[in-house]
Amino acid sequence: MEHIKHVIGQFVLNGEANKILPIVRGHINTTYRIIMNDGKQYTLQTINTNVFRKPDLLMDNIVAVTNHIQGKIKENGGDVDRECLSVVLTKTGASLYRDAIGQCWRMYGYIDNVKSYDQIEEPIQMYNAGVGFGRFQKMLAGFPMDSLHETIPNFHNTEMRMKALFLAAEEDAVGRVAEVREELSFFEERKEFATTFVRMIERGALPLRVTHNDTKVNNILIDDVTNDALCVIDLDTVMPGLAAYDFGDAIRYSANTAAEDERDLSKVGLDMELYEQFAHGFLSEVKADLTETETRYLPHGATMMTLENAVRFLTDYLQGDVYFQIHRPKHNLERARCQIALLKSMEQQFDAMCRIVDSYLI
Numbered sequence: 039m040e041h042i043k044h045v046i047g048q049f050v051l052n053g054e055a056n057k058i059l060p061i062v063r064g065h066i067n068t069t070y071r072i073i074m075n076d077g078k079q080y081t082l083q084t085i086n087t088n089v090f091r092k093p094d095l096l097m098d099n100i101v102a103v104t105n106h107i108q109g110k111i112k113e114n115g116g117d118v119d120r121e122c123l124s125v126v127l128t129k130t131g132a133s134l135y136r137d138a139i140g141q142c143w144r145m146y147g148y149i150d151n152v153k154s155y156d157q158i159e160e161p162i163q164m165y166n167a168g169v170g171f172g173r174f175q176k177m178l179a180g181f182p183m184d185s186l187h188e189t190i191p192n193f194h195n196t197e198m199r200m201k202a203l204f205l206a207a208e209e210d211a212v213g214r215v216a217e218v219r220e221e222l223s224f225f226e227e228r229k230e231f232a233t234t235f236v237r238m239i240e241r242g243a244l245p246l247r248v249t250h251n252d253t254k255v256n257n258i259l260i261d262d263v264t265n266d267a268l269c270v271i272d273l274d275t276v277m278p279g280l281a282a283y284d285f286g287d288a289i290r291y292s293a294n295t296a297a298e299d300e301r302d303l304s305k306v307g308l309d310m311e312l313y314e315q316f317a318h319g320f321l322s323e324v325k326a327d328l329t330e331t332e333t334r335y336l337p338h339g340a341t342m343m344t345l346e347n348a349v350r351f352l353t354d355y356l357q358g359d360v361y362f363q364i365h366r367p368k369h370n371l372e373r374a375r376c377q378i379a380l381l382k383s384m385e386q387q388f389d390a391m392c393r394i395v396d397s398y399l400i
């Protein structure tokens with residue numbers, strides 16, 4: 039706690055921290071809610087530099103993206119402090135503080151009177167999340183994409199993710215490969231599919247846009263009173279990407295009938311009502327901007343992101359759990375199995391997924 043107080047002291051704030059409350063969410067960063075003695079609140083985060091190798095460039099992205107979004111919110115007469123993250127600078131004017139052991143810290147204003155769900159409770163929340171992520175993409179449409187640093191190269195290159203998995207299986211660093219033969223053969227059968235978006239980008243069939251790339255529903259803050267999607271957070275992976283990534287990852291995470299790490303696979307599947315709600319909300323914001331091919335490939339985004347996360351969880355399991363935070367010994371294996379079950383359910387319902395997207399294009 040003393041160290042955290044020292045870190046807080048490096049940022050341009052008045053007074054002292056009264057309470058420091060850990061927020062246990064996400065698999066990557068460590069987050070604290072800070073309540074100062076004057077009642078003002080902030081979010082303090084360590085940036086996981088094992089995942090984000092160039093934190094200074096990452097923060098340059100976030101400062102530029104939040105400035106751009108704040109400009110758009112002002113144009114629309116919105117509330118800049120609640121609808122966008124605001125970076126708090128250090129006393130030396132930097133957007134991150136590097137402590138004596140090299141840990142990197144950043145601070146944002148804390149947005150109060152909001153909820154962020156790990157799981158959707160009512161279908162309307164899924165519609166609102168669709169509107170929120172769609173609007174986020176729309177607000178960034180005029181952002182100079184080439185100025186963005188690629189915070190994790192090849193983040194959604196599913197073909198490369200697949201290669202990394204088979205390499206990890208070959209190396210078998212912690213002796214777990216025998217346990218996952220069935221999963222590996224499931225992935226073997228989908229190697230070709232994993233190349234779909236990579237090839238389409240190469241031949242210019244799908245345009246790159248500024249996308250969020252990590253559209254889990256707990257990365258959007260929901261207003262307590264109105265239930266509207268208020269603010270999109272977790273901007274570390276804002277990079278050039280495909281509309282289908284943002285659509286697809288939100289479906290993967292939030293339209294699952296169970297949690298991302300459910301062990302009882304009979305509970306796992308794609309909830310078509312939640313899928314439809316998200317599609318409706320998302321398309322109401324972006325359909326006018328997307329090309330016909332982009333809209334047609336949104337459902338493939340859902341299967342691709344589910345495959346990709348399954349592959350990434352299993353790779354991490356084979357490598358000894360070095361990337362995602364885990365809360366039990368086989369957590370990554372359980373996550374991978376859950377994503378495989380979800381993917382099977384999506385594959386069975388794929389035609390209906392396409393029909394639903396089509397029905398909201400009119």
Ligand code: ADP
Nearest residue numbers: 061063064065066067081147148149154256272
């Ligand atoms: P991670 O990369 O670990 O997922 P996030 O940036 O998503 O980290 O933050 C984790 C959680 O902290 C979020 O799901 C949200 O509940 C909460 N949170 C983060 N930033 C804010 C903020 N500015 N205001 C309120 N809550 C926040």
Ligand code: GN1
Nearest residue numbers: 064065066067089252254272275347
């Ligand atoms: C991580 O940071 P968080 O928990 O929102 C991961 C995503 C995965 C997700 C799976 C930078 O997201 O790519 O889809 O876990 N973020 C990073 O739950 O790797």
Ligand code: MG
Nearest residue numbers: 064256257272
């Ligand atoms: Mg998050």
